[in-house]
Amino acid sequence: MSKSILRSNSGYTFIELLIALTILGLLITPILMMFSGSFLSIKNAGNQSAAVTLCRQQMEKVKALGYHSALELYSIENTDSNTLEKNIKDFPGFKRATTVRPFILSCTDDPDLEVELLLIEITVTWNDGKNERKEFLKGLLSDR
Numbered sequence: 235m236s237k238s239i240l241r242s243n244s245g246y247t248f249i250e251l252l253i254a255l256t257i258l259g260l261l262i263t264p265i266l267m268m269f270s271g272s273f274l275s276i277k278n279a280g281n282q283s284a285a286v287t288l289c290r291q292q293m294e295k296v297k298a299l300g301y302h303s304a305l306e307l308y309s310i311e312n313t314d315s316n317t318l319e320k321n322i323k324d325f326p327g328f329k330r331a332t333t334v335r336p337f338i339l340s341c342t343d344d345p346d347l348e349v350e351l352l353l354i355e356i357t358v359t360w361n362d363g364k365n366e367r368k369e370f371l372k373g374l375l376s377d378r
Contacts, residue, residue: 278362282369285358288322288330289371292356296332301377305352308334331357337374351376 246254296304308317319330337353352375359368 281360281362281367284325285328285360285367285369286371288325288328288358289356289369292330292332293354293371293373296334296354296356297373297375301352301375304334304354304375305336308332308354328358328360331359334375339374349376 296308299307317332319332322328322330333355334352335355337351338348339351340348354373354375356371357368359366361367
């Protein structure tokens with residue numbers, strides 16, 4: 235009996251092969267879709283991480299300038315090119331806007347206890363396929 239199996243010319247028919255390939259294709263398609271979805275998620279997370287990094291870098295740069303220099307350079311009234319960066323080195327496609335404005339903090343009705351701070355607002359924008367995405371960072375800076 236084993237000799238007849240070895241010498242047999244029978245094999246899979248064309249229909250059987252088509253059915254097997256169809257089943258294999260139906261099983262593999264969701265797995266491939268999962269990989270492409272994961273790739274897009276990783277890309278979006280990388281862009282958001284880059285935007286947060288750009289916000290933090292700019293916040294530290296503004297804080298390092300000090301109270302008066304930061305207010306002079308990045309104030310809302312000053313609308314020159316320093317407040318909006320369109321071509322950020324090593325981050326193509328990202329834009330960063332920085333504004334600084336006075337912010338009065340008062341905890342009581344006594345005007346002598348008011349503290350004047352600077353409100354620093356940094357916005358990083360980028361295009362993520364069809365949508366424009368934004369990341370915001372706000373911070374306060376004192377004169378002391």
